[in-house]
Amino acid sequence: xxxxxxxxxxxxxxxxxxxxxxxxxxxxxxxxxxxxxxxxxxxxxxxxxxxxxxxxxxxxxxxxxxxxxxxxxxxxxxxxxxxxxxxxxxxxxxxxxxxxxxxxxxxxxxxxxxxxxxxxxxxxxxxxxxxxxxxxxxxxxxxxxxxxxxxxxxxxxxxxxxxxxxxxxxxxxxxxxxxxxxxxxxxxxxxxxxxxxxxxxxxxxxxxxxxxxxxxxxxxxxxxxxxxxxxxxxxxxxxxxxxxxxxxxxxxxx
Numbered sequence: 102x103x104x105x106x107x108x109x110x111x112x113x114x115x116x117x118x119x120x121x122x123x124x125x126x127x128x129x130x131x132x133x134x135x136x137x138x139x140x141x142x143x144x145x146x147x148x149x150x151x152x153x154x155x156x157x158x159x160x161x162x163x164x165x166x167x168x169x170x171x172x173x174x175x176x177x178x179x180x181x182x183x184x185x186x187x188x189x190x191x192x193x194x195x196x197x198x199x200x201x202x203x204x205x206x207x208x209x210x211x212x213x214x215x216x217x218x219x220x221x222x223x224x225x226x227x228x229x230x231x232x233x234x235x236x237x238x239x240x241x242x243x244x245x246x247x248x249x250x251x252x253x254x255x256x257x258x259x260x261x262x263x264x265x266x267x268x269x270x271x272x273x274x275x276x277x278x279x280x281x282x283x284x285x286x287x288x289x290x291x292x293x294x295x296x297x298x299x300x301x302x303x304x305x306x307x308x309x310x311x312x313x314x315x316x317x318x319x320x321x322x323x324x325x326x327x328x329x330x331x332x333x334x335x336x337x338x339x340x341x342x343x344x345x346x347x348x349x350x351x352x353x354x355x
Contacts, residue, residue: 103135114146121150128152129166133159188304192311202315203228209308213301214294220287234291236264252302254309267293276309280316329354
């Protein structure tokens with residue numbers, strides 16, 4: 102409390118309030134050093150802001166608390182990074198084996214424990230892991246989504262009314278995936294079994310990235326096929342190709 106000893110009671114209350122708004126986990130105070138006891142109004146303000154006020158004896162060094170806490174934070178970060186790598190490797194393997202979007206959303210469902218669907222720009226369902234994600238009405242859209250600030254894809258939460266077996270009100274996360282030529286696809290996750298947690302959003306972002314790559318791959322293949330067809334048509338009209346080659350190339354592109 103040394104830096105705020107000169108503050109009035111009102112200023113100290115505001116200081117505690119500002120700490121709580123910053124999202125700190127707690128305030129550790131060692132008494133009998135600069136103050137004999139923690140003022141009641143600081144404890145009251147902590148209670149009001151749901152900010153834990155933790156008193157430690159004067160013989161306990163701050164580092165004895167800080168080091169274990171920092172170790173726990175670092176371990177959590179390492180676990181998140183390891184999970185990100187594992188998920189990334191899993192989806193990379195799917196992409197390399199040319200499994201496609203259907204397999205990607207199937208794997209995502211297993212990872213996050215909730216059904217997943219893929220919709221086109223007109224919100225027509227392309228793929229789904231549950232029929233419940235096809236029949237629903239949108240009740241409300243919420244564009245600020247907690248726990249997902251770091252996700253690079255635009256996304257929002259929506260409240261829906263389901264028509265199927267799981268009839269009733271539910272929540273969904275909708276992730277917008279924009280590919281080449283500004284063609285949009287929507288990845289939709291229904292929170293039907295459990296709320297989505299931080300690690301779930303890591304899996305969702307990876308899935309969205311690889312779906313985007315799959316769509317890009319399909320676009321590239323379609324472009325090559327279109328050009329191949331045009332070349333074949335030109336050669337057919339010009340009469341440049343022998344009949345055998347003509348049939349062979351026509352069979353290649355169906």
